[in-house]
Amino acid sequence: MHISNKIKQLRIENHLTQDQLAQKINVSRQSVLKWEAGTNYPNIENILALSEALNVSIDELIKTDLKLENKLIIDSKARKYHLLVMLFLVSIIIYIGYWFLAHHILMMGFLISTVFMLFIELKVFFTGKLLEIF
Template sequence: MRLGERLKEYRNQEGLSQEQLAEKLNVSRQAVTKWENDKGIPDLDNLIVISDELNLSLDELLKGNENVKEKIISDSSAKKWHILVIVYLVAIVVYIAYFAIHHKIFMIGFLIATLFMLFFEIRIFIKEKIYSQKKI
């Protein structure tokens, strides 16, 4: 059975409408509809909350769904990339500071571009942390 069919079946067993489940998950009803019609896959945080709300294990919900397995793996690797990019951008800022102090070469354009990317990555990283903490 596909994830969407399982989600719909278990939601109905719990006597929840799509709207009620969406409210509990802090998502739109359209997101639940999309998941039930297999047009999208919930992220790992939502899968955990869904399993809690529907009183079943993740194994029961996900068993035999390769698409979900692939999504979970890609989501976890994407979070690791944000940390790596932040570390890389901080290293560039340190490099620019080194050149400014020791060689009297100040690369303002490069510094501005790097700081912009750094703050953008940090913002994404913090938003993901806050979002995942709200789900717990």
């Protein structure tokens, strides 16, 4: 059984409407609608909230849906990648600071572009969304 069917079944068993479930887990009704229709998957934070709201374990929600399990694994790997990129960018900023303090050479263009990329990586890391940056 896919997670879409599981969410719908558990929501009905708990006598909740889509709107009530959405309010319980602080998402929009459209998100719940998309999850139940199978057009979108909940992220890990929403899966945790769903398991609490529907009184089931996380395993019971996701173990039957291999696509969702794979998506969660890929998302966790992507977060690790973004964390490594952020650490690399911070090390570049430290390197630029060293050159400024030791040799009085300020690489302003390099510093600005590195800080800009760091902010983009922070946004992606904490929100998981790349397209809504600007």
